[in-house]
Amino acid sequence: MIREIMVRPERCLGCHSCEMACAIAHTPAKNLAGALLAGQRGLKQIYVEQVDNFKAPVVCRHCDDAPCIAVCATHSLHRTEDGLVTNEDRQEQCLGCWMCAIACPFGMIRQDAPKRRALKCDRQCLDDKDIPACVGACPTSALVYTDVAAFEAERRRQQVANLQAGGAAQP
Numbered sequence: 480m481i482r483e484i485m486v487r488p489e490r491c492l493g494c495h496s497c498e499m500a501c502a503i504a505h506t507p508a509k510n511l512a513g514a515l516l517a518g519q520r521g522l523k524q525i526y527v528e529q530v531d532n533f534k535a536p537v538v539c540r541h542c543d544d545a546p547c548i549a550v551c552a553t554h555s556l557h558r559t560e561d562g563l564v565t566n567e568d569r570q571e572q573c574l575g576c577w578m579c580a581i582a583c584p585f586g587m588i589r590q591d592a593p594k595r596r597a598l599k600c601d602r603q604c605l606d607d608k609d610i611p612a613c614v615g616a617c618p619t620s621a622l623v624y625t626d627v628a629a630f631e632a633e634r635r636r637q638q639v640a641n642l643q644a645g646g647a648a649q650p
Contacts, residue, residue: 480626480627480628480629481562481626482624482625482626483540483541483624483625483626483630484538484611484614484622484623484624485622485623485624485625485627486535486537486538486621486622486623487620487622487623488534488536489621490619490621491527491534491535491619491621492534492618493527493529493534494527494618495527496616496617496618497536497612497614497616497617497621497622498523498525498526498527498613499511499523499616500613501521501524501604501612501613502520502521502522502523503521504603504612505522505523505524505603505604506521507519522591522598524587524589524598525537525538526587535621536617536621536622537586537587538587538613538622539564539585539599540585540587541562541563541564541600542564545558545564546583547582547583547599549582550578550579550581550582551566551578551579552578553569553572553573553574554569554572555569555570555572555573555574556569556579556597556599557569563601563602564599565599565601565602566596566599566601567603570594570596573595573597575596575597577597579597579599583599587599587600611624637649
């Protein structure tokens, strides 16, 4: 089973720890002190968004039928053998036309302005336990790195636990 970054929005505090961890993981130093001392600035590839009082992290879904890949004229964006959608190994091919940004239904393509290339989640941030930096940094476990079946099974168990405790099922 392919593991995905799954979101439990009801747990998100909007603290942006995931964004900071992502940015730091994408610096050569790979740690905050080293990045600051070297003057390195990483670019986050996850976003915490808020609408009214609702906050939630938004991450690339690495779609099966990825519209960003379909519109990439240079084939910079492509799917890796492990199922990820990336351009990490083909960045020099990116024209900076932003068709991928237009096509992405989740708004997950960002601009690396100095290099004028598309940038998106590449999962090049896994720690020694193979956990993405954003997931490891989340203090409330709003982000979970698991396969979809296990995530849904846990949600079902939580619904039963809520009912058992005399509460109503939660969305």
